[in-house]
Amino acid sequence: MSESSDAIGPAAERVRRQLLDQIQHGLLHPGERLGAERDLAQKLGVSRSTMRQALGALERAGAVRRVPGRGGGTFVRSQKVERDLSRVVGVPALLRAQGMTSGSRIITTAITEADQETRAALELGVGAYVVDVVRIRLADGMPISLEHVRLPADRFPQLLDLPLGGSLYDLLDEHYDTVPGEAEEHIEVVAASEDEASILGTDPGAALLSITRITKDQDGALFEFSHDLFRADRTIISVRTPATPPASGDSRRVVSLRPRVK
Template identity: 30%
Template structure:
């Protein structure tokens, strides 16, 4: 069976109509009630509700109890290059802030010792934050940095960006990054911190930052709300002969 021959379920056809309607209406616009939509598309409210639920899960719509269904704001784009969360937000004219959950000393376990090329049990600084854009919590982030970085919280409060702090106060410049991206589901902690349901989709990135000598100076785990973020990457110099 070809894609042209495939008969999509009724809810899916309604879902795609709602997707078109939402895009035409624009961010923050209110959608008609389920009853109105069911009449418009000549289907049941159950079918409409299923279509809306999937679009909410995808981040296109927001549903508020007692108020209705609205088109969600545009997703911020997280550009995984030699830039930080704060720098990416600033480039898109978005206001980014961070709620620091803790800065403390840690010891390298076997995995972190390998990633950061430090001895097993070596001293690390652990930074845990919730990253916020335009007042909405969007990512739970935990960074590990070699050594004991004194006054890190004070510097972050002034500079905001961890990369800026590393450069300006510790003489560390991130020259190269290695990123791994995967999908996971939210556990109870991240659901609580990000204001989402347990089991909601997350985009998990693990980043290792290296200096100009190829020495690891950062390892960061970031869990982004899957309904509110999209990633962008650009590659050049690709061999197109094969």
């Protein structure tokens, strides 16, 4: 969001900097409507043409988006989260690296008998139990993903007694000496159901990135089966491929993109 001030006057540049400063310091939030051009101009003490120049510069910089029409207006654009599939890293660390604040809302936690899909993913026997955690992950206070994690209960006793609002990977490392070694992920684009849309703050039918993950620890033992739904309008998928194979012990992902089967 560092668009230059070329072709705008000094008054428009002052307004541009003022609004950009409010966005960058969280005084104006992603998705927030700034108001009508006329009202903004009056509030900031400039002409409508000056206001139009400043908003145009902010739009070109990607800081705001302008929606025409009766129900439109100028809105603070949501920053997209880059999800690097080259490394196995938790959402909090991912967001911190991009200058965003991470948060969580815990929906449900339970110790439950593993279903057939979970048993197959984690190679568990019939009657095995798993720690089951469902959370909403937040980026700068706004929902970015709906996360459903299942972990073998016998391997992680008393996990539900620990604070689950942050990184599960950090908890597993600190309390159970478990760190990710390799993850296999399958990614699909799906349409949000009404419940999913309500939870994630988007529209029913909006595109979501459905990511199913099976993770092994540093010793090659399976320990995580999870399913995440990321808002596609707020997520960028990236992959960095090294010229040489990763050194032994480095965490890595194996990613598969596949169409949804109806």
